[in-house]
Amino acid sequence: MPVHLPPMPSSSPTPYRFAPAFLMGPLLLALAAGVVALLLYRLGWSGGWHFDDAPNLDGLATVFAQGRINWPAALDFVFAGDAGPLGRPLALVSFLLDGSTWPRSPRAMLYTNSLLHLLNAALLCGLWLAVLRLRGWAQQGASWVAVAAALLWLWQPLLASGVLMPVQRMTVLSSTFMLAGLWLYVLGREQLQLQQHLPQPPQSPLRAWLLMVLGLGAGTTLGVLTKEQAALLPTLAWVLEACLLPAPHFAQARARRWWQGFKAVAFYLPTAAIAGYMLRIVPHAQATYALRDFELAERLWTQALITWQYLRLGLLPRALALGPFHDDYAAQGLGWVTGIAACAWLLALALAWRLRQRTPWPLFALLWWWAAHALESTLIPLELYFEHRNYLAMSGVLLALVAGGAQWAQAQAGRVRLLAGLLAVYAVLLAVVLWQVVALFGQPPVAAQLWAAQHPQSARAAQYWAGIQSQLNDVAGAQATLDAAAQVQHGHAGGLALQGLQLGCVLNAPEADLQQRLTQALHGLAQAQKRFSMMDALGKLKNLHEQGDCNGFITRDRLLAIAQAGLDNPRLSSHRQERSNLHVLMAALYIEARDLGSTMAHLEAALQAMPLLQTMQLAAAVLNSAGLSEQALLLMDEHPPTLPRNPWARQRLQQQWGALAQQLRQAASEQAQSAPVSTPAPAPAPAGADRPASL
Numbered sequence: 084m085p086v087h088l089p090p091m092p093s094s095s096p097t098p099y100r101f102a103p104a105f106l107m108g109p110l111l112l113a114l115a116a117g118v119v120a121l122l123l124y125r126l127g128w129s130g131g132w133h134f135d136d137a138p139n140l141d142g143l144a145t146v147f148a149q150g151r152i153n154w155p156a157a158l159d160f161v162f163a164g165d166a167g168p169l170g171r172p173l174a175l176v177s178f179l180l181d182g183s184t185w186p187r188s189p190r191a192m193l194y195t196n197s198l199l200h201l202l203n204a205a206l207l208c209g210l211w212l213a214v215l216r217l218r219g220w221a222q223q224g225a226s227w228v229a230v231a232a233a234l235l236w237l238w239q240p241l242l243a244s245g246v247l248m249p250v251q252r253m254t255v256l257s258s259t260f261m262l263a264g265l266w267l268y269v270l271g272r273e274q275l276q277l278q279q280h281l282p283q284p285p286q287s288p289l290r291a292w293l294l295m296v297l298g299l300g301a302g303t304t305l306g307v308l309t310k311e312q313a314a315l316l317p318t319l320a321w322v323l324e325a326c327l328l329p330a331p332h333f334a335q336a337r338a339r340r341w342w343q344g345f346k347a348v349a350f351y352l353p354t355a356a357i358a359g360y361m362l363r364i365v366p367h368a369q370a371t372y373a374l375r376d377f378e379l380a381e382r383l384w385t386q387a388l389i390t391w392q393y394l395r396l397g398l399l400p401r402a403l404a405l406g407p408f409h410d411d412y413a414a415q416g417l418g419w420v421t422g423i424a425a426c427a428w429l430l431a432l433a434l435a436w437r438l439r440q441r442t443p444w445p446l447f448a449l450l451w452w453w454a455a456h457a458l459e460s461t462l463i464p465l466e467l468y469f470e471h472r473n474y475l476a477m478s479g480v481l482l483a484l485v486a487g488g489a490q491w492a493q494a495q496a497g498r499v500r501l502l503a504g505l506l507a508v509y510a511v512l513l514a515v516v517l518w519q520v521v522a523l524f525g526q527p528p529v530a531a532q533l534w535a536a537q538h539p540q541s542a543r544a545a546q547y548w549a550g551i552q553s554q555l556n557d558v559a560g561a562q563a564t565l566d567a568a569a570q571v572q573h574g575h576a577g578g579l580a581l582q583g584l585q586l587g588c589v590l591n592a593p594e595a596d597l598q599q600r601l602t603q604a605l606h607g608l609a610q611a612q613k614r615f616s617m618m619d620a621l622g623k624l625k626n627l628h629e630q631g632d633c634n635g636f637i638t639r640d641r642l643l644a645i646a647q648a649g650l651d652n653p654r655l656s657s658h659r660q661e662r663s664n665l666h667v668l669m670a671a672l673y674i675e676a677r678d679l680g681s682t683m684a685h686l687e688a689a690l691q692a693m694p695l696l697q698t699m700q701l702a703a704a705v706l707n708s709a710g711l712s713e714q715a716l717l718l719m720d721e722h723p724p725t726l727p728r729n730p731w732a733r734q735r736l737q738q739q740w741g742a743l744a745q746q747l748r749q750a751a752s753e754q755a756q757s758a759p760v761s762t763p764a765p766a767p768a769p770a771g772a773d774r775p776a777s778l
Contacts, residue, residue: 106222106223106226108227109223109226109229109230112230112234113205113208113230113233113234116204116230116234116237116238117201117204117205117237119238119514120197120200120201120238120517121198123514123517123518123521124197124200124243124521125197126518126521126522126525127193127197127243127247127521127522127524127525128190128193128197129190129525129526129527130189130247130524130530131189131527131551132186132189133248133249133250133407133547134543134546135251136189136248136250137186138166139164139166139175139250140182140185140249140250142156142160143178143182143183143185144185144186145160146160146182147182147183147185152179152183157179158731160175160178160179161175161176161179162729162731162732163729163735164729165729165732167310167311168311168728169307169308169729170729170732171253171308171309171310171311173256173305173308174252174253174256174257174309174310177195177252178192180195181194192249192252193246193247193249196246196251197246199252199255199256200237200246200255201237202259203259203262204234204236204237205233206259206262206263207233207236207262208230208232208233210262210265210266210269211232211233211482212225212226212229213266213269213273214269214328215229215486216273217272217276217327217328217329218329227489228482228485228486231506231510232478232482232484234510235485235506235510236478236481238510238513238517239397239481239517240396240400240402240516240517240519240520241393241397241400241405241470241473241477242470242471242473242474242477243405243517243520243524244406244407244470244471244524245470245474247524253309254310254312254471255474256310257306257309257310257312257313258312258313258475260301260302260305260306260309260313261302261303261312261313261316261319261475262475264298264299264302264303264306264316265298265316265319265323266298267294267295267297267301268294268295268298268299268302268320269298271291271292271294271295271296271297271298272295272328272331274288274290274291274294275291275295275331276329276331295345296349298320299316299317299320299349302316303316303353311458312458314353314357314458315357315454315455315457315458317349317350317353318350318353318357318454318457319451319454319455319475320349320350321351321354322450322451322479323447324346324350326439326443326446326450327443327447357457357458361457361458361461361462361463362462364379364462364463364464365379365462371464372464374464374614374657375464376414376612376614376654379462379464380416380417381414381415381416382462382464382467383462384415384416384417384418384421384422385412385415385467386460386461386467387425387428388420388421388424389412389467390452390453390456390460391424391428393470393472393473393476394452394480396470397473397477397480400513400516400520401516402516402519402520402523403537405520406470406520406530406534406537406538407470407534408534408538408541408547409467409469409470409538410466410468410541410542411539411541411542431449432446432449435448435449442490444482444483444486444487444490445483445487447479447483448482448483451476451478452476452479455473455475455476456473456476459472460472485506488502488505488506489502527551528555531544531547531550531551532548532551534547535547535548535564535568540571540572542568542572542574542575542578542615545564545567545568546565546568546579546582548561549561549562552564558586558589558590559590561586562587562590565579565580565583565586566579566583569583569603573610573612574611574613574615576607576611577604577605577606577608577609577610577648578607578608578616578617579607580600580604580607581604581608581617581620581624581645582620583603583604584597584601584604584620584624585623585624585627587600587633588624588632588636588637591634594636597633597636598636601641601645604645605644605645605648608645608649608652608655609648609651609652611652611655612654613654614654614655614657614658615655616664617645617649617655617665618661618664618665618668621645621646621668622668624637624642624645625642625668625672639672639675639676642668642672643669643672646665646668646672649661649665650662650665650666659693660692660693662688663689663690663692663693663695663698664689666685666688666689666692667685667686667689667697667698670682670683670685670689671701674705679705679709682705683702683706686698686701686702687702687722690702690718690721690722691722694723694724695724696724696736696740696743699718699719699724700743702715703718703719703743703746706718707747707750710754712747713751713754716744716747716748719743719744719747724736
């Protein structure tokens with residue numbers, strides 16, 4: 084027997100009416116879902132810091148160094164961020180609210196993240212309710228579906244790592260602006276649609292248009308200043324328009340032209356701009372992907388498989404499969420598995436397109452899913468696998484699941500109760516798995532050991548577990564963890580061996596053991612096939628050398644040999660920042676030996692790799708102390724700084740660079756005045772000219 088579609092969807096939206104009897108059930112369910120989610124996430128607030136926290140949040144130590152906020156330091160922290168092309172200042176501002184506990188405890192930040200997650204669920208509920216009402220659903224049915232879809236999303240275990248990793252507030256807060264913007268847009272569209280169905284429109288459509296423009300414009304602008312993923316907001320709005328929202332019917336041709344022009348500016352142009360931004364990667368893919376251990380084609384084939392795994396873990400989550408460490412995911416080229424995964428996506432799209440006249444939900448779910456993944460799971464050379472990339476992508480899938488189920492249930496008596504029972508069981512399943520995941524995050528020692536066991540090929544998981552063991556004063560256990568990881572992770576063996584060498588010093592290991600570890604580190608660095616930073620471990624070894632620890636085993640020559648091994652491996656030194664850091668460290672070691680020539684050779688190599696202010700300040704200090712301020716000025720001319728796109732950071736860098744040049748000019752003048760009269764100072768050489776051999 085053919086299934087008849089329910090009469091719920093229609094092209095004529097129903098005006099809002101206050102019906103407390105109808106809304107009481109959904110409202111109570113929404114409040115209960117929020118309370119349960121907050122209680123569950125509370126278990127994770129005792130968690131720890133993770134690998135991306137320190138690079139982005141270290142500046143908070145300066146901001147709150149005196150126990151109160153240092154506003155100049157706070158402005159630098161907010162406006163000089165480099166996590167993304169735009170600096171993400173709004174995300175960094177939010178960390179000023181609870182950043183005074185850095186680096187003692189992330190509890191306050193995780194509490195704020197959890198509240199933002201609840202806020203996003205409320206915004207999502209409002210968005211879905213507005214979409215369903217615009218489709219003509221009755222208020223009661225739309226309320227239940229919107230609340231159920233938001234509840235399943237709120238309790239989604241796949242999203243827990245995004246909430247319980249402090250720095251991922253960037254994703255959560257950016258999504259807040261996106262959801263608010265989409266909600267405003269749909270509310271404006273609803274007002275526009277209502278006026279078309281009223282015999283005498285009560286007001287001008289200007290308010291509706293303002294809401295739509297404000298939603299898209301402000302949501303996108305505020306969102307991208309938090310995280311660049313918000314640039315997808317117009318594309319997501321386009322998906323809503325194409326799949327779910329009824330097309331407006333304008334009586335006047337001029338109004339129809341305005342609508343077509345609006346869609347071109349609001350949807351087509353932003354989407355085309357994003358596509359153009361990503362497609363420009365293709366001609367330069369070899370250079371762009373040089374820092375990764377996979378190529379563009381491998382990334383695309385692998386993402387075809389990973390996105391299916393995201394979807395599977397979102398719909399049928401397993402606690403042990405979830406967590407922060409997925410750097411062990413291996414890239415794959417075209418093969419049976421990846422080929423089948425890609426074909427499955429195409430087949431799903433073709434089937435959803437075929438069914439679009441009967442039900443729009445499969446096509447909406449697919450287009451929303453891929454629109455939300457467009458930036459982070461396609462051409463841009465990011466790491467392969469991160470769970471927080473599904474934060475908004477899962478919301479559309481869950482709405483399609485619930486709304487499609489409601490449409491199916493309305494077609495025959497008795498199905499509504501069956502659907503309600505199935506959704507209740509499914510929600511309980513999600514809550515149980517979420518409880519397991521957040522409870523694990525809240526117990527760092529247990530979580531670290533389990534994650535390391537689940538991901539033996541993950542260098543980050545091994546380092547995290549070793550770090551926890553060190554905090555628990557189990558240095559020998561930490562060393563054993565790193566040694567075991569080095570045995571199976573050949574790509575990171577050199578870096579892990581360096582960390583093992585450092586712990587050997589802490590344990591006062593015999594010289595033979597230290598020598599063996601040093602040999603393993605040098606061999607591992609020479610053979611490394613994956614890029615990683617060796618600066619943290621090398622910096623700690625340098626500190627041991629300066630303090631005279633490790634029974635004098637960590638000598639200057641050995642540190643130089645380690646750094647040179649990193650420079651000799653193109654996989655490690657191809658990253659400009661890493662190459663610059665290695666040269667600066669070697670220069671510092673030669674400063675200790677009072678070898679001016681070698682010091683300046685490495686500082687110039689560092690400046691050639693990356694002309695950083697800090698490197699130039701060190702070079703200027705070295706030359707100035709040798710009475711060569713003129714040469715320092717020439718060096719500044721030869722290596723002008725690369726100005727960041729961030730206006731605040733650019734202005735600060737220009738000011739500091741100019742201040743350094745002024746100091747050097749003053750020092751050069753003083754040196755010229757103090758020089759013996761009988762020996763005139765040589766004329767300054769032009770930029771690029773040969774300098775004295777002492778350099």
